[in-house]
Each structure stands twice: as structure tokens, then as C-alpha cells.
Amino acid sequence: MTSPVRLLLADDEHLIRGALAALLGLEDDLVVVAEAASGPEALAMAQAHHPDVAVLDLQMPGADGVKVATSLRAELPSCRVLIVTGHGRPGHLKRALAAGVRGFVPKTVSAQRLAEIIRTVHAGNRYIDPELAADAISAGDSPLTAREAEVLELAADGAPVAEIAERAALSPGTVRNYLSSAVTKLGAENRHTAVRLARERGWV
Amino acid sequence: MTSPVRLLLADDEHLIRGALAALLGLEDDLVVVAEAASGPEALAMAQAHHPDVAVLDLQMPGADGVKVATSLRAELPSCRVLIVTGHGRPGHLKRALAAGVRGFVPKTVSAQRLAEIIRTVHAGNRYIDPELAADAISAGDSPLTAREAEVLELAADGAPVAEIAERAALSPGTVRNYLSSAVTKLGAENRHTAVRLARERGWV
DNA sequence: CGCTCGCCATGACAAATGTCAGAGCGTGCC
DNA sequence: GGCACGCTCTGACATTTGTCATGGCGAGCG
Known part of the structure; x- marks a missing residue:
């Protein structure tokens, strides 16, 4: 053996x-x-x-x-x-x-x-x-770009845009843009349902 | 034996x-x-x-x-x-x-x-x-009233106020008041972190 | 080289949300 | 009866989000 x-x-x-x-x-x-x-x-x-x-x-x-x-x-x-x-x-x-x-x-x-x-x-x-x-x-594959996924991740615990922006070293406007496009891509109504959807699919 | x-x-x-x-x-x-x-x-x-x-x-x-x-x-x-x-x-x-x-x-x-x-x-x-x-x-015990807990529960999946109001058969303004008081009681920054906190403590 | 695409930003506007004051109604307690 | 408290609502206001148009920069590709 x-x-x-x-x-x-x-x-x-x-x-x-x-x-x-x-x-x-x-x-x-x-x-x-x-x-x-x-x-x-x-x-x-x-x-x-x-x-x-x-x-x-x-x-x-x-x-x-x-x-x-x-x-x-x-x-x-x-x-x-x-x-x-x-x-x-x-x-x-x-x-x-x-x-x-x-x-x-x-x-x-x-x-x-x-x-x-x-x-x-x-x-x-x-x-x-x-x-x-x-x-x-x-x-299927994640439709999110790296940044979109990152920002969505940071938004997961309900942090306001300002905090996400600081933690990601981005301007608040950019954060909102990424969030918005992620929400659109996922077909969600807002960032929070988007987070949930992305989590369910394992994209974050 | x-x-x-x-x-x-x-x-x-x-x-x-x-x-x-x-x-x-x-x-x-x-x-x-x-x-x-x-x-x-x-x-x-x-x-x-x-x-x-x-x-x-x-x-x-x-x-x-x-x-x-x-x-x-x-x-x-x-x-x-x-x-x-x-x-x-x-x-x-x-x-x-x-x-x-x-x-x-x-x-x-x-x-x-x-x-x-x-x-x-x-x-x-x-x-x-x-x-x-x-x-x-x-x-400790939950500081939330029955309604506050109910509304917070409905807010859990990221639904907008209008939908929560409809599902709870309440006016949108009332929903926002409950949400606001729940957020204050839990020391959260917004409804979503409030949901998370309440979940962690097992209050919802 | 021109094209596309991701990344980053700004500004402006509409919609949703958070906050506050006030007010009526019912229930339970002293 | 008076009081406290929870439930419900309205209206008003400031803040936060969501959306859109627009621009520049760099990397990859035909």
C-alpha cells in the first residue's frame, strides 16, 4: 500500500x-x-x-x-x-x-x-x-468592472458616499457614478439591492 | 447501567x-x-x-x-x-x-x-x-416598538419608503418617522446600518 | 493612427431620505 | 380624570442619493 x-x-x-x-x-x-x-x-x-x-x-x-x-x-x-x-x-x-x-x-x-x-x-x-x-x-460572468465591484463592496455596510469616497481614495462624484452604473448593470433599484444581488451571484 | x-x-x-x-x-x-x-x-x-x-x-x-x-x-x-x-x-x-x-x-x-x-x-x-x-x-432588550421593528424588517432588503409604506399599510411619512426613530435608538447613521445592527443583536 | 473601453473627475438637476415640530386617537395606569 | 406612551398622520426643511451630460487620460487593438 x-x-x-x-x-x-x-x-x-x-x-x-x-x-x-x-x-x-x-x-x-x-x-x-x-x-x-x-x-x-x-x-x-x-x-x-x-x-x-x-x-x-x-x-x-x-x-x-x-x-x-x-x-x-x-x-x-x-x-x-x-x-x-x-x-x-x-x-x-x-x-x-x-x-x-x-x-x-x-x-x-x-x-x-x-x-x-x-x-x-x-x-x-x-x-x-x-x-x-x-x-x-x-x-454568467460579472458585468462589473474592478472599480465598480470595489465601490459596491465598500457600500455594503451602509456607509454614506463620503465615507466610501474616502476609503477608496476617490472623489464623491466618481463614487456615485460607479454606484449608479453598477446599479444599472445589475438591474437594481438602488445601491443596497444592488449589493444584495451582487452578493447572491458571488460577484463581490 | x-x-x-x-x-x-x-x-x-x-x-x-x-x-x-x-x-x-x-x-x-x-x-x-x-x-x-x-x-x-x-x-x-x-x-x-x-x-x-x-x-x-x-x-x-x-x-x-x-x-x-x-x-x-x-x-x-x-x-x-x-x-x-x-x-x-x-x-x-x-x-x-x-x-x-x-x-x-x-x-x-x-x-x-x-x-x-x-x-x-x-x-x-x-x-x-x-x-x-x-x-x-x-x-439587553430591544428598544424598538413593534411597529419600528416591523418597518425596519421591511426596509431590510433595500426597498424604498413608498414600497414599505404600501406593504405595511402606512403612510410614507409615518414610515419615515418610524425609520428615523429606529435609526436614532440604534445609534445608526442610516436605515441600512440600523438594519444590520438590529440583525446582529437579534432584534429583527 | 483612430477606436473603444475603463478610470477619474466635475457640475447640475431630480428624487429619495433623514429630521423636526406638531397634533389627534386609543390604551393602560395611578 | 389626568398622564404617559405608542400609533398614526401631515407638512416643511436640509441632506443624501441617483442620474445624466461632459470632459480628460491611458491602455489595448485592428
């Missing part, structure tokens, strides 16, 4: 992470060598233990799964990344693939299935959940 | 539910007799299997954990309810306690700890996560 697949598990919910570690550890050919509860911690653990596959939660404090994947790609190219997510937004999948992620699955899969997918990814193949893939394709 | 504690597990994320079932099943004195992936399903399963303790996720499709707990209280009074949640808002805890829930813990606890808490709850005691309890106490 070949040596077992070395895993890094990162999820801020101890309950899930622990349970997953126990379940995956039951498989003969898998071994959990490190666990992390945040993005930065996951990075540090990866450096220290050089896992074969990193199983990352999409939403974690510090840095989300995609950001961690990007850093990992640079610092530890031999490590395959598998993203696990609760509610999968189409855009996240795209960003994840762009970051070199090899697998993307929702938390609705069974542990048995996850183990199989880990093996698939470790073998050098990709695995994308079919339903999430379909969503991503039907959602 | 006494007979084992019969558990119902409800969580829409199969990965977590399955892993949890496996881990808790390892304990000698606990046995998982039913699993559910949604609120209604949890209710049906409880009716069918009469568990001693129901471990419910707070956020589930169909009906959330608190709603299920309320129904369970009426239909199966002997069943203790333990709520498990990802991100605990203070207001949720209050609603949960009002619904007769016996335990409330974040998903950051370990499975080992969860098993202990299940035993505590089954013994007839309560267990509330200390940190969540502290948050709930410091957050």
Missing part, C-alpha cells in the same frame, strides 16, 4: 472540524496531520506540516478559503486545495477556480463522499459539485 | 450531521435514533421516534430551530431541546429560551463537550454557552 494522504483541515467550527477529523481519520488511506480554526492559522499549519491536500472552509475568520488557497498556491504548490462551503454562491466557485483550487463541494455531501473526493483531488483530478457548477454557468 | 439517551439530530449540512452522528454514537450512553435535514422533517422524525433529546441547528430550511422547538414543546413535551448554532445572535438566544429550549451552544465547542452538554440537558438541567449568555445580557 502507498503512504496515506496527509490532510490539513481548516474550519472555524470546532464541532465540525473535530467530527470531520475523526471520520476521515477512520479511512485507512487518509490521515489528518493538522487542523486550523482561521485563515492565517491554516497557512501556518500548512507551512509546518506540508499536507498533500488542504480541506478549507470557505468562510473563516481572518482570511476566507479562497484567499488561503491563493497564498498556498504560491507557498506550497504541491498542496492540492479542496474547498468546502455551506451555501455556495456561483461567483465564489469562479474565484476559487481562478485561485487554483482543485475541488469545490457543499457541506451537504456525506463524509464518505468527501473521502472519495479527497482521493480524486489527491490523484491530480478536479472535482466540482455538479449543482454548484450549473449555478455558476447560469449566473 | 441505565438505558442510553435517544437523540434526534437535525442539520441541513449532511457532512456535519453525519459526522456528528458518528462521533456521538461512539459514546456508550448516547444513541442517535433519527436524523433530519430540515425543520419539518425534524418534527416528523421526532413524532416517529420519540427521542429524549433533540439537537437542532438554528438555521435550517423550512423552519428554524426555534420554531421547531416551539412545536416540539407542544407535541412532545418529554423531549428536551438543545440548539446548536454557527454564529449566535443575542436575540436568538432569548427567543430560544422563551420557546422552552434547554441548551444553547455555538458550533465552536468540541464533540466531547457537546456530549457532556447533552447529558446535562437530559438530566433536566439547562446549559447556555457562557459567552453567548454574556452577549445576550449586554445586548
Whole structure:
């Protein structure tokens, strides 16, 4: 038998992470060598233990799964990344693939299935959940330019234009223009519904 | 030895539910007799299997954990309810306690700890996560009147005043007054940050 | 080189929003 | 009965947004 697949598990919910570690550890050919509860911690653990596959939660404090994947790609190219997510937004999948992620699955899969997918990814193949893939394709590409997305992001927590302008180092008028065009492109009624729409599609 | 504690597990994320079932099943004195992936399903399963303790996720499709707990209280009074949640808002805890829930813990606890808490709850005691309890106490009661909360709720998805007024059967001016007073009470800068704050505290 | 496109800005106008004062009505409490 | 409080409304005002026209600048492309 070949040596077992070395895993890094990162999820801020101890309950899930622990349970997953126990379940995956039951498989003969898998071994959990490190666990992390945040993005930065996951990075540090990866450096220290050089896992074969990193199983990352999409939403974690510090840095989300995609950001961690990007850093990992640079610092530890031999490590395959598998993203696990609760509610999968189409855009996240795209960003994840762009970051070199090899697998993307929702938390609705069974542990048995996850183990199989880990093996698939470790073998050098990709695995994308079919339903999430379909969503991503039907959602299409983001029509927003980089700046529009950035400004929309800053508008997300209800900040007034003046504050957004300051934080983006832009003139207030420019901010309103970007906001306006983003709202038009998204077919929204105002900036706030635009933010919601963009979030739903994973474009921010 | 006494007979084992019969558990119902409800969580829409199969990965977590399955892993949890496996881990808790390892304990000698606990046995998982039913699993559910949604609120209604949890209710049906409880009716069918009469568990001693129901471990419910707070956020589930169909009906959330608190709603299920309320129904369970009426239909199966002997069943203790333990709520498990990802991100605990203070207001949720209050609603949960009002619904007769016996335990409330974040998903950051370990499975080992969860098993202990299940035993505590089954013994007839309560267990509330200390940190969540502290948050709930410091957050205090909602300063919003019923109407203010209702209007704020309707404003949540970025609808303009005219639409809120129509949906609440109020005059636009009244809606703006309620919104204004809610914003003042919450110390927010505008309606949208007010919505966010109210959500964080669990007041809407 | 001319064209398009994204980026950044200004100014002006209309519409929506936030704020304030005031006023009537009903309910509950002392 | 008097008082407080929540609910509802109106009108007026300042501020904030949303929209549009217009301009300059630089990068990429045929």
C-alpha cells in the first residue's frame, strides 16, 4: 500500500472540524496531520506540516478559503486545495477556480463522499459539485468592472458616499457614478439591492 | 447501567450531521435514533421516534430551530431541546429560551463537550454557552416598538419608503418617522446600518 | 493612427431620505 | 380624570442619493 494522504483541515467550527477529523481519520488511506480554526492559522499549519491536500472552509475568520488557497498556491504548490462551503454562491466557485483550487463541494455531501473526493483531488483530478457548477454557468460572468465591484463592496455596510469616497481614495462624484452604473448593470433599484444581488451571484 | 439517551439530530449540512452522528454514537450512553435535514422533517422524525433529546441547528430550511422547538414543546413535551448554532445572535438566544429550549451552544465547542452538554440537558438541567449568555445580557432588550421593528424588517432588503409604506399599510411619512426613530435608538447613521445592527443583536 | 473601453473627475438637476415640530386617537395606569 | 406612551398622520426643511451630460487620460487593438 502507498503512504496515506496527509490532510490539513481548516474550519472555524470546532464541532465540525473535530467530527470531520475523526471520520476521515477512520479511512485507512487518509490521515489528518493538522487542523486550523482561521485563515492565517491554516497557512501556518500548512507551512509546518506540508499536507498533500488542504480541506478549507470557505468562510473563516481572518482570511476566507479562497484567499488561503491563493497564498498556498504560491507557498506550497504541491498542496492540492479542496474547498468546502455551506451555501455556495456561483461567483465564489469562479474565484476559487481562478485561485487554483482543485475541488469545490457543499457541506451537504456525506463524509464518505468527501473521502472519495479527497482521493480524486489527491490523484491530480478536479472535482466540482455538479449543482454548484450549473449555478455558476447560469449566473454568467460579472458585468462589473474592478472599480465598480470595489465601490459596491465598500457600500455594503451602509456607509454614506463620503465615507466610501474616502476609503477608496476617490472623489464623491466618481463614487456615485460607479454606484449608479453598477446599479444599472445589475438591474437594481438602488445601491443596497444592488449589493444584495451582487452578493447572491458571488460577484463581490 | 441505565438505558442510553435517544437523540434526534437535525442539520441541513449532511457532512456535519453525519459526522456528528458518528462521533456521538461512539459514546456508550448516547444513541442517535433519527436524523433530519430540515425543520419539518425534524418534527416528523421526532413524532416517529420519540427521542429524549433533540439537537437542532438554528438555521435550517423550512423552519428554524426555534420554531421547531416551539412545536416540539407542544407535541412532545418529554423531549428536551438543545440548539446548536454557527454564529449566535443575542436575540436568538432569548427567543430560544422563551420557546422552552434547554441548551444553547455555538458550533465552536468540541464533540466531547457537546456530549457532556447533552447529558446535562437530559438530566433536566439547562446549559447556555457562557459567552453567548454574556452577549445576550449586554445586548439587553430591544428598544424598538413593534411597529419600528416591523418597518425596519421591511426596509431590510433595500426597498424604498413608498414600497414599505404600501406593504405595511402606512403612510410614507409615518414610515419615515418610524425609520428615523429606529435609526436614532440604534445609534445608526442610516436605515441600512440600523438594519444590520438590529440583525446582529437579534432584534429583527 | 483612430477606436473603444475603463478610470477619474466635475457640475447640475431630480428624487429619495433623514429630521423636526406638531397634533389627534386609543390604551393602560395611578 | 389626568398622564404617559405608542400609533398614526401631515407638512416643511436640509441632506443624501441617483442620474445624466461632459470632459480628460491611458491602455489595448485592428
